[in-house]
Structures are given as C-alpha cells and as structure tokens.
Amino acid sequence: MSGSSTYADWIAVDWGTSNLRAWAMRGSDAIAEATSDKGMGLLEKSEFESALITLIDPWLGTARTPVFACGMVGARQGWVEAPYTAVPSKPLANRFARPETTDSRIDVHVIPGLKQLENPDVMRGEETQIAGFLAANPNFDGVLCLPGTHTKWAHISAGEVISFRTFMTGELFGLIAKKSVLRHSIANGWNDAAFITAVTDTLSRPETMAAKLFAIRADQLLNATDVGAAKARLSGLLIGAELAGAKPYWLGQNIVLIGDANLSALYATALETQAALSQIADATQSTLAGLNAARILTKEPTS
Missing domain, CATH: 3.30.420.310 (2-keto-3-deoxy-galactonokinase, C-terminal domain)
Known part of the structure; x- marks a missing residue:
C-alpha cells in the first residue's frame, strides 16, 4: 500500500472473484493504491465490509466517503446484487446497488453489469x-x-x-x-x-x-x-x-x-x-x- 496517511475524496474499487483492488481518489486522479486477495469467491456476504475497511481504512477521515465499486462484488453471490441492465444501453445506468454498512465513514455504490437476452450473455466489470x-x-x-x-x-x-x-x-x-x-x-x-x-x-x-x-x-x-x-x-x-x-x-x-x-x-x-x-x-x-x-x-x- 502507498500513501497510508492520505485521505481520499472518494474511493474506486475493482472487486473480482480472486482479488480486490482499491484506489484513493482526488477528483479523477488516483493518489494511492492497495490490493488484497479477498476476492468475492472467498467471502461470505457478512465479510465484504470488513474486507473493504481493512484495505481502505488509512484513506478514511471522519466524513462519509463515497465508494464506487465494479466487478463481481455486485454478483448474486457478492456483497449486494446489482441487477444487470439489458443491451442495447449505455454502459452505465444511473442506478447503483447500495449495500447496508455499519461503518458510517463509507457510502458504497455498486455498479450493475450488462446482460443480453437474445444470444444470452452477461458481463460484470x-x-x-x-x-x-x-x-x-x-x-x-x-x-x-x-x-x-x-x-x-x-x-x-x-x-x-x-x-x-x-x-x-x-x-x-x-x-x-x-x-x-x-x-x-x-x-x-x-x-x-x-x-x-x-x-x-x-x-x-x-x-x-x-x-x-x-x-x-x-x-x-x-x-x-x-x-x-x-x-x-x-x-x-x-x-x-x-x-x-x-x-x-x-x-x-x-x-x-x-x-x-x-x-x-x-x-x-x-x-x-x-x-x-x-x-x-x-x-x-x-x-x-x-x-x-x-x-x-x-x-x-x-x-
């Protein structure tokens, strides 16, 4: 981890099946990065918040920090299910899944994936x-x-x-x-x-x-x-x-x-x-x- 004493304006998260990556952000710039092997495949629903906080805690101040996460964190087996958006569509819909959190310092938004009904297909991340x-x-x-x-x-x-x-x-x-x-x-x-x-x-x-x-x-x-x-x-x-x-x-x-x-x-x-x-x-x-x-x-x- 770098920038361990740096507070973030917001936090970007890419949460896959095997790994978790997070970045402390100021505007559109990453000022610090951290990684973990706590991927979706290793966690129960009750364990996602603690896995995230362990990784990003040095970047959190006393104010509520927005967190935007993509990937398998939004799968049915993830932290919270973010229902797929059907194509044709813009890649991002203006709706995000919002898991309940016990730590008042984070406000988490999980991005939904895309689905294709004809020639069935899905993507997340x-x-x-x-x-x-x-x-x-x-x-x-x-x-x-x-x-x-x-x-x-x-x-x-x-x-x-x-x-x-x-x-x-x-x-x-x-x-x-x-x-x-x-x-x-x-x-x-x-x-x-x-x-x-x-x-x-x-x-x-x-x-x-x-x-x-x-x-x-x-x-x-x-x-x-x-x-x-x-x-x-x-x-x-x-x-x-x-x-x-x-x-x-x-x-x-x-x-x-x-x-x-x-x-x-x-x-x-x-x-x-x-x-x-x-x-x-x-x-x-x-x-x-x-x-x-x-x-x-x-x-x-x-x-």
Whole structure:
C-alpha cells in the first residue's frame, strides 16, 4: 500500500472473484493504491465490509466517503446484487446497488453489469472499462475487445453497447495448460512464429483445433519440440478459434483492445495476421475513468 496517511475524496474499487483492488481518489486522479486477495469467491456476504475497511481504512477521515465499486462484488453471490441492465444501453445506468454498512465513514455504490437476452450473455466489470474508454472517446464507433479469462467483444455505437459476446478462451487456456495431458508439455517460454502459425491454422480450419491440441503433446514426445513453442501454439490455437467465432465483430471494424498489456498484444498480433489493425487502451486507466464516470452520474439529476 502507498500513501497510508492520505485521505481520499472518494474511493474506486475493482472487486473480482480472486482479488480486490482499491484506489484513493482526488477528483479523477488516483493518489494511492492497495490490493488484497479477498476476492468475492472467498467471502461470505457478512465479510465484504470488513474486507473493504481493512484495505481502505488509512484513506478514511471522519466524513462519509463515497465508494464506487465494479466487478463481481455486485454478483448474486457478492456483497449486494446489482441487477444487470439489458443491451442495447449505455454502459452505465444511473442506478447503483447500495449495500447496508455499519461503518458510517463509507457510502458504497455498486455498479450493475450488462446482460443480453437474445444470444444470452452477461458481463460484470467490463461495462465500467467500456464506460471509461467512452468517457475519453465519446465519438467512438466500432468494437471494443476486452481480453481476459472471459474475453468480451462489444459492438459500440452512439455511446451504447449494442451487443456483445463472451469467449472463455483465457479459462480454457488455464484448464488445458494445468489440468489436461498438455500440462506435461506447457512451460515458460515463447515462440512468436509458432503462435502466428497456430492462429492462422484455427482461423482457416477451426474444426481441426481439437486434433491440433493433441498434436502439441505428440510433437514434443516425438520431436522434442521447445516448451515455449508448445505454450505459444496452445495460445495461438485458442485465440485463433476465438477470432474465427468473433469474426462478425472484428471484420472491417475499428478495433480497440482493453486488457492486460501482454495479452492485448497477443490479440493485436493475431488480428494483424488477418490485416485487422487494432489499438490498445490501458485497462487500469479505463477502469478508473469508468468508476469516475459513475461517480459523476450520481451528481446529475435523474430523469
């Protein structure tokens, strides 16, 4: 933790399944940051407030401090359920879930996620990053890709999320690399050429992906291929299959990637193999800008 004696005007919180991140804010600027492993998945409803206070207590004065939180904190299993908003819609609705608190120093607002009824889909947390990107780019029209455990592709027009689609690519990578027969083949290291070849393989013939996955293991057994090449091939096969499925979103579109810098760079490289150029936006900046946009919404009169 930094800035342990700093009082905040308000506090921004990104509360995921595994981790909790918080920032002490003055206006739109973060002046301190703290992290915790007290993610939603480890907490009972009665434990959320104490987990938050433990993290942010040094930033609290005697006055009531607004807290704006996004992510799985608003899930049904979270602190308080923040019902989804149906698309098409703006990424932030002017309504937030308000958990009851015993500490009079905090006033907590939890941001709702988005849902899609036709071609059922949901998101929590990414809507805040989308709102943050649009706050800085209000005239953007195109597609935002948010790479991660569950990668989102969102069609944006006129300041609204029109539709979106989720791919479990990151989770599949983790499961295959750690739980499948390929766990004996995957290790640290990387090979750019192997990644690009795997991407183009599954983009052109996604139906062969299962066979090509097993070939990673067979190739290493028979030809002692580099473990870095194995990891790159696995990543390329999965991202290539995702791009094949997401083609209606990215083909001919203005594309911006918002996520981990290294993962976003892989997506950019994969898209480039199809002559689809993209830009990368900073994920943390987008999250903070989105939480700030939510704070500003509470100051505006409701219609």
